[in-house]
Amino acid sequence: MKVTVIGTGKVASNLIHILSDKNLLHTVYGRSQEKIDSAIGLKTNIQSSHSLDFRNNPSSVFLIAVSDRAIKEVASGLLLPPNAIVAHTSGTCTREDLLDPENTGVFYPLQSFTTSLPIDFSSIPILIEGSNEWTEKNLIDLATHLSTSVQVTTAIDRQQLHIAAVFASNFTNRMLHAAEQVLNQASLDISLLRPLVELSISNVFTTGSQQSLTGPAQRQDHATIQNHLEKLDATPELRTLYETLTNYIQASYIKKTATLKR
Structure with missing residues (x-):
């Protein structure tokens, strides 16, 4: 499994850090190369992208880790490879905000993040929702690589x-x-x-x-x-x-x- 993180803010930076440590991160998308470089740090095996056209990207999961108000805008511009999963990391937005009804989900780490100090993910609850059983299973598999506390929840919960x-x-x-x-x-x-x-x-x-x-x-x-x-x-x-x-x-x-x- 390879993952692309879309975003360079607090949540994105922490996901970039842990996914890279677990050798799961392939690409980081951001509008600013400076912010991408800051998020990636000294890791030289991570690709950077300023385009939302990921049709030739080998990642199977694309995590949108941007502000709640920007999720729909980002989702509307995504071009993904076949059978890719796209999930956002918001606690309040719904899965429907991702627009594509096929393989969509939520990958919500229940924690307050900063950009200065990477957080230990091992006990952070990660709440999962998927548009279908296959998507849900793959997001659970990804989450269990990061944390021992993984739970499927509804949007209301x-x-x-x-x-x-x-x-x-x-x-x-x-x-x-x-x-x-x-x-x-x-x-x-x-x-x-x-x-x-x-x-x-x-x-x-x-x-x-x-x-x-x-x-x-x-x-x-x-x-x-x-x-x-x-x-x-x-x-x-x-x-x-x-x-x-x-x-x-x-x-x-x-x-x-x-x-x-x-």
Whole structure:
């Protein structure tokens, strides 16, 4: 199996790195040779292309790893060899965005990527969808070369996972940014929170989110909550955020546990 990666961004760069290490990568497509060279690095056995005409390319799988809004545009310009599989790496776009109804699929690595540090793919969940059994099997085979966590999902399930990932990753990042803002007011460094954050995250995956929850809202410590709100008066956006999340804890934890006790 040989693979062509279409794109040179964060997801594409990480796929290029791991596929090259596994000796599966044949070609990288990009509009800029500079970006292609940056993504390929020192690997001299990888072909580069500025054309979407791949009719003479020996790859059997073509992975479109571009922004969601560019998938349809790229797919509409593709010329592929017979029986080739084309899949995108998006968590939100559907397989139908690839336009060709024959051998299309989704190859979605559930992870947040950067271009600076290649990520270890071995435990990253890769979610697969195929237009037919043959396509699905080939995408699964490719995914198992990269990761030990491979799962077939529907478009609806994948989109739900993407929403959950936003809560778990992007929103967590902004919560830590909010914490950093509070600490900055006291000239304290966010590194002080690292042991607490790491243990809190670990506890969620070992004992569950409900069982591992702590804090003044969970304890219904109204005096502490009011004290915190008063101290946040100077930063209204943080006070509003604190109130919103406190209300959510009371709705999702306290009311639920009260129901369970009945």
